[in-house]
Amino acid sequence: MSTVASGTSADSLMTSTDAADSSDTLANVYLKTRSFTDRITRTLSAEDCMVQSMDDASPTRWHLAHTTWFFETFVLKDQPDYRVFDEAFGYLFNSYYNTIGDQYPRHRRGLISRPGLETIREYRSHVDRAIRDAFDSNSLTNAQLALVQTGIQHEQQHQELILTDIKHALSCSPLWPKYDDLPFEPARTATENWIDVPSGLVTIGQQGEGFSFDNESPVHEVHLMGTRLAGDLVTCGEYREFIDDGGYERPELWLSMGWNAVQTNGWRSPLYWLQQNGAWLTFTLAGLVPLNDDWPVCHISLFEADAYARWRGMRLPTEFEWEAAAKSERNRSATRNEQPFADQLVDRGFAIHPTRSPDTLMGSVWQWTSSSYAAYPGYRPPPGAVGEYNGKFMCNQYVLRGGSVATSSDHIRTTYRNFFPADTRWQFTGIRLAK
Amino acid sequence: MSTVASGTSADSLMTSTDAADSSDTLANVYLKTRSFTDRITRTLSAEDCMVQSMDDASPTRWHLAHTTWFFETFVLKDQPDYRVFDEAFGYLFNSYYNTIGDQYPRHRRGLISRPGLETIREYRSHVDRAIRDAFDSNSLTNAQLALVQTGIQHEQQHQELILTDIKHALSCSPLWPKYDDLPFEPARTATENWIDVPSGLVTIGQQGEGFSFDNESPVHEVHLMGTRLAGDLVTCGEYREFIDDGGYERPELWLSMGWNAVQTNGWRSPLYWLQQNGAWLTFTLAGLVPLNDDWPVCHISLFEADAYARWRGMRLPTEFEWEAAAKSERNRSATRNEQPFADQLVDRGFAIHPTRSPDTLMGSVWQWTSSSYAAYPGYRPPPGAVGEYNGKFMCNQYVLRGGSVATSSDHIRTTYRNFFPADTRWQFTGIRLAK
Amino acid sequence: MSTVASGTSADSLMTSTDAADSSDTLANVYLKTRSFTDRITRTLSAEDCMVQSMDDASPTRWHLAHTTWFFETFVLKDQPDYRVFDEAFGYLFNSYYNTIGDQYPRHRRGLISRPGLETIREYRSHVDRAIRDAFDSNSLTNAQLALVQTGIQHEQQHQELILTDIKHALSCSPLWPKYDDLPFEPARTATENWIDVPSGLVTIGQQGEGFSFDNESPVHEVHLMGTRLAGDLVTCGEYREFIDDGGYERPELWLSMGWNAVQTNGWRSPLYWLQQNGAWLTFTLAGLVPLNDDWPVCHISLFEADAYARWRGMRLPTEFEWEAAAKSERNRSATRNEQPFADQLVDRGFAIHPTRSPDTLMGSVWQWTSSSYAAYPGYRPPPGAVGEYNGKFMCNQYVLRGGSVATSSDHIRTTYRNFFPADTRWQFTGIRLAK
C-alpha cells in the first residue's frame, strides 16, 4: 500500500478532503478521522483486537497503535513540549520505515499482548490531545501540516485494512461471529451499458487542487487504442456460471501462476463463499448470509478476475483505460451524490456487497486491472523517512482502481492507485470487464 | 503428555492426593484445584490469554476452557439435569479425542477470539457449580468419581502448561514483560554426593494405594547393571563452562539430529538466556534477571542434555536407573517436608530456578533420561474415549523424571513419567548426570 | 519463455531466418539448427546430461528430447507414413501443453534415467530423417511448414537454455568442471556515449517480413517522454564499486521484494562470483577464471539491476524506451556485421563475458527493463495447442531486451521480448542504464 502526500501546501490541504465539508479545518478533519477509527472498532473485544490471522493482516490493536505512532513520530516528536507516551512503542508499532529504526517482525504482531487495548486507547487520546493543542497554539509548520494530512490519509487506509483484516480474523472461527449486526440492503442498478474509452493520447494522473498520493503523479500522456468498459461490475450470479462451467478446473483459462495458485490453495470459489446443502452462503461482516446473485462478486484474486474475463472472451482493462473511462464518466455525471463513508456505516452496515455508487465506475469493490504497478514516468521519490514508502513494493503487484464499501470517500477518486499481489483475496476486490 | 487414571476406586482416590490433606474429600480437592487454576491466571489480561506463540503451546484461555470441557464431557454430560453451557465448545475445546468428534486445528487456537475470557470464566463457574451439585446430591457413580479424579490430575498437568506456555508467550515481546513480580530466592544445597543405583533386578512402576496414571503400570522387573547418579542437578555455572568450551560448535559432542537442531535453530545457549554487554541474563516469569550460576540449568533440550553429559565424559541415566535411585533415596529420607505447590507460589513466586527440594532427586526441573518413551510390558489401553490418551504419542519422545517448580505436588512421585520430543526446550527441563 | 510464430507464409519464412544465408531453404535451416544442438552438447557426458540442478532448469537430455518431441508432435504425427519413435515419450517430454495431454512433473525431470542418452540421440536422428523425407517429398502443408519454422525457433531458445542450465549444473560441483575449454578473448569497445530515446509517439512491435513471435505484435504506438540510454553495459568493475559501497547491505536501495531476496538467499555478489584470498573469481563455461573488470556484469537479477541503477541515481529503461532506442541506433548503423552464433562458438568459446556486439544495443547479455511482461494491446492468442504458449506466463515476469552470447542470432532483433521472474540469475543477464 502506498504512499505519500504530494507537496501541496497546508492551505490547499485544508480544503481538499471530503471526509468533511470543504469548509472544515484540518484540525476538524483530523479529529473526525481519528474518531471514526474508534467508531469502527468499538464492537470489537480486547480478544478480537489480538488476532493476526495471516502474515499479510495485522491485529486491530496494531492498526490502532501504528496510525497513532505515525502522528507521534512524524509530527509531534519535534514539538518542544511533547512527551513521548512510551519509548518502546517506536519499536513495536513501526511498520517498515527502515530509516526510523528497527522494527518488530510483521508476522509476529499477533504475539504481542502488551500494552493492552486500554493502554493503546490511552495512547490514541494522548496523541490526539497533543495534536489538538498544537493546532490550538498554531505551532505546526507547513511541513508538519502536510504530514498531518498525510497521516489522515494513512489512517484512512488503515481503516479499510482494519475492516478487511478483522473480517479475515473472524472468518477463522467455526462460529462465524459477526463484526456487527447492523442490517444492510444492497442496492444495485443494473445497466447493460458499455462505456467508451477514448483512443489517442489521454492524460493520466492527478491534476489540480485536491490531495493525492505521489504515485498519482507526474501527470503524463498515454496513448490508448480505444475500447469499451462494462457499465456494471460482474455479479455473483454471473460468477457462479463460471464456476458451474468448470472454471476452476480448466487450466486453459488461467495464467500459469494462477493455475498453480488454484491447485496449491484448493480454490473452488471466491474467498468466504461456502456451499451448504447445495446452497451458496457467504461470510460477511454481518455474519454468514445466503449469497445474493445480484451483488457484485467480491474477494477474488487477480488470477480469478483474469480467468473469468478470458472465459467470457473478454479481458481486464489496463489502469489507463480505467482512468480514462472514469474521467470521461465523471464529466458526464457532474454530481457524485455519494454519502460519506461514516454515514454509510450507520445506514447500511458493513456487508460486503452493497453497491456503493451505481452511477459511476467507482463501485463497491476494487477492480483489478491488468497493469503491473510501477512508478509513473519521471517520478522521483521524495527524500527522508516518509519518502521511504515510495520506491518500495513496486514489484509483482497489480493495480486496482475504484474503491470499495470499506474505502474512505477521501480515497475514491479517478486517479487513485491501489495495488496488491495477484493472489490477494482478503481485500474487497472484484471485476469490471473490458472488450 | 499423559494419561489416564488407573482403575482405583473412588474411596482410595479420596485419600490419595496430596494437593490437600489426606483427610480432604474429593469434592474439596476438585474445588481447590480449580481455584488454583484461577489463581495462577489472575495476573493475565484478556490479551495475554490470547497468545499462542508456537504450535506446541496453547493460549491460556484455551487451557481454561479445555480443562473445563473435560469435566463437562466426561462427567456431566450423562447427568440427567445438566444443561450444556454452549454446544459449540465441544468443537472448540476438544484437544485430540477423535472418539468424541472433530476438533479445531491445534495450531490455530490463537485465532479464536470468541467466546471472550469472561465467558470462559463463566463456563468454568457453570461447570464447577454443576460438579458441586453432583457431589452434594451424591449422584456420581464410582466410574464418574474416578473421572473427576482423572480430570483433577489433567487440570494439574495443564496448570504446568499454563505456566510454560505463558512464559514462552511473554518471551516473544521485546519488552520482556513479567508474568508476576513476586520476589523469589532460589535456595540450593550443593552436595558432592553420588547416589548408588542398585544392580540386578529392580521393580519398576507404581504399587500401592496412591493415584497414578496408567503408564506407570504394570509393575514389572528390569535388570540393571549398577551405576551412580549425581546428587545434584547440573548448574548454570557448570553449563556455562560447556558453552565457553565451544560446546555448541563441536559436532562430535552431539547426537546427529541434535547437531542438526543446533544448526537449524541457531542454538548457542539454553532457551531464554541472552547476553548483554558480556553478562548473561535470563528471562523468568518475574522478568529479565541476571543469571545465577548456582541455579540448576533449565530450558534445555534432550540434545543439549546429552551433549553436555558427553562433554563431561558421563551420560544421562535411563528412566529405570532414575526410578531405582529415587526409590532408594526415598527410603533413606523418610520425610519429604516439601511445601504444597500453592504455598510455593505465594512464598517464592514463579522463578525458573528455585531449587525445589534439595534433599531428593525430585528437584526444581524435570530431568531428561536416555529412555525413549514406550508402554510398559504387558500394558493394555483401557477402552473408550478417555482411554484414547494412551496408545498415542508413544513415538520419538523421551522420558523425563522428577518434576519442576511448576509441577503440582500431586505429580511429583518416583514413578511419574513425563515425556517430550528431544528438541523440547520450553518446559522446565534440566540435567542429572549418570556415570 | 515465449512463444509462437506469427502466421506468416512458408515462403517468407524460407527467407526470413539469418541462421543461414537468406538463400537457404527451410530444410537446410532445419538441419543446421538441429546439428548445432548436437554440436553444443557433444562435450557433455551421459552423466552431465542427467543433472537438474534446480526446478527452473532442465537436464540437457530433456532439452534434446523435448525439442525433438515438438517436431514429432506438431509436424510429423499427421504425416501418413510416420512411425512414432516411442509412444511413452509424449508423456516424458511434453513440457506444458495441457492440450496435448498430461505431463511428467517438471521438477522431477532429473530423476528419469531412461531412455538413455544414446536412445535420445537415435530419437533425434529418427525425427530428422522423417522431416528431411517430408521436405524431399514436398508433403508438408503450409501450416506444417510454419510449424517447422516455429520448431526451429523453439529449438534455438532451448539451445540457450542448454547453455544456461548446464552452466548452473556444473557450478554445483566443488570441482568447477569446464563445459569446454575453448579459449576466449572478450572484446569491449568502451564508449561514453548516451543514446537519445525519442519523445512522442513511437511505433512498437515487429513490422515487415522477418520472423517474429506473436508477442511482438500487434504493432502499436506508445507515447514516450524522451530520455537517454547508456551506450555501454554496466561492467564488472563498475558493479564492484556498488558492492564495495555496501550495496548489498543497504535496504533503501532495493525493491521491497528484492531486499527480501537478498536476505533470504544471502546474496552478496552476482551469481557465479566468488572471492578467494581477496581476489574475485567467476565461474564460466570455460571454468573458474579471474574476474575481468571490463566485462559486462552478468548473472544478476532484476532486483540487483534495479538496486544498482538506484545507487547510481539512474533507473532501468522501459522496454519501449529500449526498443525505440535500438531501432533508432539500427538506422544509424546500417550494417550489423555480427558473426553467426555457430562461428562464435568456434572462434571465441562460451565465456560469459565476451562483448558480442559493441556497436549496438544488443550486447552480450540480456538487459533487464522495468517493464512487467504483458501482451500488447489488441493481442489475441491463436487457437490450439501451439497457441497454448501465449496466454501463459504473463504474470510477475519482467522483460529483458537485447540478447546474450548464448542467444541464437535469429533471436537478436530490436523487437524480441524475453522475460523472466525478477529474482532470476542463471540466465546471461546484465544492465543498461537510463537517465
Add this chain to the structure above:
Amino acid sequence: MSTVASGTSADSLMTSTDAADSSDTLANVYLKTRSFTDRITRTLSAEDCMVQSMDDASPTRWHLAHTTWFFETFVLKDQPDYRVFDEAFGYLFNSYYNTIGDQYPRHRRGLISRPGLETIREYRSHVDRAIRDAFDSNSLTNAQLALVQTGIQHEQQHQELILTDIKHALSCSPLWPKYDDLPFEPARTATENWIDVPSGLVTIGQQGEGFSFDNESPVHEVHLMGTRLAGDLVTCGEYREFIDDGGYERPELWLSMGWNAVQTNGWRSPLYWLQQNGAWLTFTLAGLVPLNDDWPVCHISLFEADAYARWRGMRLPTEFEWEAAAKSERNRSATRNEQPFADQLVDRGFAIHPTRSPDTLMGSVWQWTSSSYAAYPGYRPPPGAVGEYNGKFMCNQYVLRGGSVATSSDHIRTTYRNFFPADTRWQFTGIRLAK
C-alpha cells in the same frame, strides 16, 4: 545405519565371515565382496547411476565411490607407496565423518556428474589393486586388517542400499523400468506355529568368535516377561484385509505421529503398491507385477506395522524378545542351509518377496520392533574417525531385526541391529507379530 567392527583380531576376522567358505582368506573375501558390488550394478547405465530420488537415498555411483573411499582413507592412505587416486574425491565421497573433513551436502549428491561412471570404476580398480598388493606384501598391520574387515561389512551394507535406492529411483519413472529381468519364484512355507519367547533373564548381544558391529555389545542381561512370536511374517493377503477394513482411515489404530504421516503423505497402501482396474500390482526390481497374497508384506513403515498389529489385537515384539526367540530357534534348527546371497541373485533374482528362509525368524524382510534404538548399557564409543559412527543416529530411530532378500548373508545373525526412522518405507521392511 551402523557401525563399527568390534576390536577382534585379524585372525579371527579371517574365519568369521560367511560370505565365503570359512577357509577363505580375508583377501579373498575382500575381492569377492568388491566383485559382487560390481555384479549387482552391471545392468545399470551411467544415467541410472546418477539418480538421487530423495534425500535419504544416494546415487549408485556415489555408493560405488564411497565404499572405495573408505578403503582408501582408512587403510591405504598410511601405506608408504600408495598414490591417492584423486584428492578431490575425499570431499565428494565422504559421508558423515566430520573428523575426516568437510563433506559435500548429502541431498545434492545427485547433482555431481563428474567424475563419470567409468572413472569411478577405475577408482575401484585402482584401490582394489592397492589392497591386493598390500595383502601380497603382508604390509597391513593388525589394525589395518581389522579396518579391511570393517570396510567389507560397510560395503555389504551399501550393497543393500544400492538395491533399495535404485528400486526407489526406478520407481520414479512412469515407465516402471526393470532393474533386471531375472525370473524369480517366491517360496513360502506357511506355518501356524507360534514361537515361545522365554521369560526371566536372557542374554542379549554378540558373544564368541564371529564378526559383529560394536552396537551388538556389550553382552548384558535383560529381564523378559515371556510372550510368543508369530512363526510367519504377515503376508500381503493378510495386510490387504487391514486395508479393506479401513485400516488407513481409522485414527484410533495409529500412533499419533503415524496418523499424521498417513494424512500428510496420503498413504493408502504399502510403498510400491498400486491398484489398476481393481487389481493390486506391485513394483519390484523385476518391474511391475501382480501382487501375490502369499508374499510377506514389504515396504511398510513402523507406523503401518504398529497399526496393523493393533488392528489384529496384537503388538510388535521388542528387539530383546526377538533376539531371545531367534537364539532359541537357532538352537532348535542346527543347520541354517541358506544359500549365499550371490547365488540367490543368480538363482532367484531380486524380487521383493521371495521368502528367504522359511525355517528361521530371519526371513526375507526386516522386521520392525517396538524398540527405540539406543546403545547397550555400558557401551563406550571407540576413539577416532571410524568410531565416529557410533554415538550418532541414536535418536528417534527404531530397531529392525532379521534381514531381507537384499541383505548380505554376513549380516544375517541373531544379534544384528538395523535401525531406521519410524516413517521409513523404501527399505525391505515387514512385520512379525507378538502377542
